[in-house]
Amino acid sequence: MPEISKPIPAVTPDMREFFEGARAGRLMVQKCDNCGTLRFPAHDLCSKCNSTGSRWVPVSGRGEVFSFNIMHQLYHPGFAKEVPYAVVMVELEEGCKFVSNLLGVKPHEIKCGMPVEVTFEKLNDEVSMPKFRLRAEK
Ligand SMILES: [Zn+2]
Numbered sequence: 001m002p003e004i005s006k007p008i009p010a011v012t013p014d015m016r017e018f019f020e021g022a023r024a025g026r027l028m029v030q031k032c033d034n035c036g037t038l039r040f041p042a043h044d045l046c047s048k049c050n051s052t053g054s055r056w057v058p059v060s061g062r063g064e065v066f067s068f069n070i071m072h073q074l075y076h077p078g079f080a081k082e083v084p085y086a087v088v089m090v091e092l093e094e095g096c097k098f099v100s101n102l103l104g105v106k107p108h109e110i111k112c113g114m115p116v117e118v119t120f121e122k123l124n125d126e127v128s129m130p131k132f133r134l135r136a137e138k
Contacts, residue, residue: 006078008123014042017056022128027061027118029096030054038096059094061118062135066091070107086110090132103133 011019021028029038032046033053045052068088074080086107090098102110103119117135120128 004077004080007076008127009129011126018042019127021056021058022120022130023126025120026058027092027098027130028056029059029092029094029098031057038092038094040096040098059092059096061092061130063090063092063098063116063132065089065102065110065112065114065116066097067112068102068107068110088116088132090116098130100129101131103131105134 009015018028029040030042031038031054032049032051033055034051035046035049037046037048038057038059039047039054046054066089068086070084070086071079072084074083079085084107086102086105088100088102088110090100092098102114102116103121105114115135115137116132118130119133121131122128
């Protein structure tokens with residue numbers, strides 16, 4: 001039976017700048033033009049002030065594990081070799097939260113507060129996905 005690969009996100013117009021940044025090794029989030037609140041993923045409206053104006057800005061990619069969930073159920077055959085795997089919510093230094101995976105740490109060894117930094121996993125010429133790895137605490 002052929003191996004089924006993981007789904008690759010589509011580069012939609014509203015996410016174009018995010019994926020351009022990721023290809024260049026920069027983590028991008030949306031910033032509200034009115035109040036400056038950072039957000040991810042992309043939304044039409046700011047959840048704080050309801051403004052529709054926003055732009056993409058680079059962030060440090062540094063933060064800490066805010067929360068995580070260990071996935072035991074197989075929801076897509078492309079993940080069959082990885083179950084159980086962890087989905088982590090990282091709180092970036094800039095205050096925005098970002099959902100991804102933590103590389104190099106076994107799911108049951110992940111702890112809230114672990115210091116992490118972004119790294120990028122190239123899936124194809126168009127899409128690189130931000131992932132996180134442990135960083136030395138400073
Ligand atoms: Zn706002």
